[in-house]
Each structure stands twice: as structure tokens, then as C-alpha cells.
Amino acid sequence: MKHTISCRVRNRPGVLARVAGLFSRRGYNIDSLAVSAAHQPGESRMTIVVEDAENIMGQIVQQLYKLIDVIQVIDHTGDTVVERELALLKIQAPAEKRMEILQLALVFRARAVDISEGAVVLEVTGSPDKIDAMERVMDPYGIAEMVRTGKVIVARGTRAT
């Protein structure tokens, strides 16, 4: 099972290396990680997805809190959340296949953001599972390139993280 942690940190050189180091020293593989500016000036927000960490989530949270420049850590296990990921997929699309690919894209509510002679770039957002499904459906056409952001998450309702 995958677990998601939200982390508010001060935006300083080194904080990402410390967080990544904590996971790697213990041999925990990070499934995905998204770090970007937070709403609070001078802060960043990280969303970390870790696999198979059921028994040690409490430990991970405690150890993250001990790191310099880490402000807040939330383990979202069991929370009711909105989770989203964005992906860009470049699909090999000769003219005769283009319409078929664009029709399929509609099923996933994906949008074509670039079309060239031999390729289409699709933008899609949704749960990681939905993006996995779209990847499988597009695979037979030839995926020249795929880039995913990793999942981000907010708790439903009014609570602020």
C-alpha cells in the first residue's frame, strides 16, 4: 500500500537533500515526490509518496520533524483527500492515427497541447491510477515520452494543512 506525506519546509538549500537522505539511508524508496512553492512566503511544500511503509510511518514522520527547516509533517493515511497528478504524454501519431488517438484522449478528458507531423502531446490530470490506465491504452501507439508530476494532495473540507 502507498502512503502519502505532506511536508511544509523552509525553502533553503539543503532541506530537500536532508529529506531525501532520510529516506535513502533507511532504504525506503520514494515512489514520487513533488516540491514547489507554498502559499506561505519562503516556504515550500513537498508531497512524498512512499510504498510499503505501513509499520514505520510514525517513525518517518517523527524523523522528518527532527530535520532542520522542516516545519510541518502530515501523514495522510486514512484521510479523505483530493489527490491529483498531471502527466504529459508524447504519442507517436502519424496523420492516419491522429484522430483515433485524439478520440481516445477525450475518454480520459486529456487535452492535446501540441500536434506536429508525427506526434501528439497530451495533457491529462487525475488520480495516479487514471494516468496508469491512459498510459496502458496509449502504449500500443508508441509513447515517445511521458513525464508525470507525482501526486499532490489536499484534505477535503475546511481544514488547512
Added chain:
Amino acid sequence: MKHTISCRVRNRPGVLARVAGLFSRRGYNIDSLAVSAAHQPGESRMTIVVEDAENIMGQIVQQLYKLIDVIQVIDHTGDTVVERELALLKIQAPAEKRMEILQLALVFRARAVDISEGAVVLEVTGSPDKIDAMERVMDPYGIAEMVRTGKVIVARGTRAT
């Protein structure tokens, strides 16, 4: 000026810590970072945005290549690219403000993905600049929470990264 690097790496514990360590040891602050599964099995793809690194981009690329489990590094400076970021914003929205907020969201092609008694969660995708603009417009209503994925990028046309 901001620079964007794409990095294909083997999905092993430690590779993220090595990449992050490379940046922090040199005092370069990472503006945003997105890491998730690549299309190639066993690989991840990182998109790293670095600020003010004009003179040392060549150096950074070289040093990334020397790291264990790094397969490919591309500096996108000067490339024609599609760039996208996703954000979830939780806006404080008492009933009497809700419609106003949802109307504004439309301008940014944002979608409401959760509505509760006192808050609305909006999903938006676009360039980082567009998300900055939406953050500024929503700020007076009260942003309870914002989480951004960091930018991802693919080159336009048929070239595969």
C-alpha cells in the same frame, strides 16, 4: 532566469538523495522538483527547476551524469517546450462568496473538485506564471492551503527525450 533540467534515472533508493545533494553542496537552490515513474520500466523521470544558474548549467549537467543511476540529463534552456504545472488551492468560501470564487475559477479554466460548507478546492493546470496569477487573484478570499506539483516539460515536435 529559471532553467529546467529533465533527468532520467534508475528508480533505486538513493538516487534522489544524490541528485539533491549535488545541488545543495554547491548551494544551488532547487525552485521546484517533480519525480515520478517514467514510461520505461524501472526508471523515474525528474524535472528540476533551478534559479539563476546561467553560467553553471553545463557544469550541473556534467556532474549529474557522473552520479550513479543517472541515465540521461537534458538542459531545456532554449528548447521549444510544452510546460505545465498542476495546483490544488483550498479557498475559504462561505456560501455568499462561493459563486464569485467559482466564476473567477472559470477565467483560469480551474475546476472545483471539492465543495464543503466553508471551502472550495480548485484544480488548475498551466504554466507556473498562470498559477502564480491565480494565487494572487484568490489571495483576498483567503487561501487555506495550496499545493503545487512543480513544472514538468516535454520538447515540442517528435523528438523523444
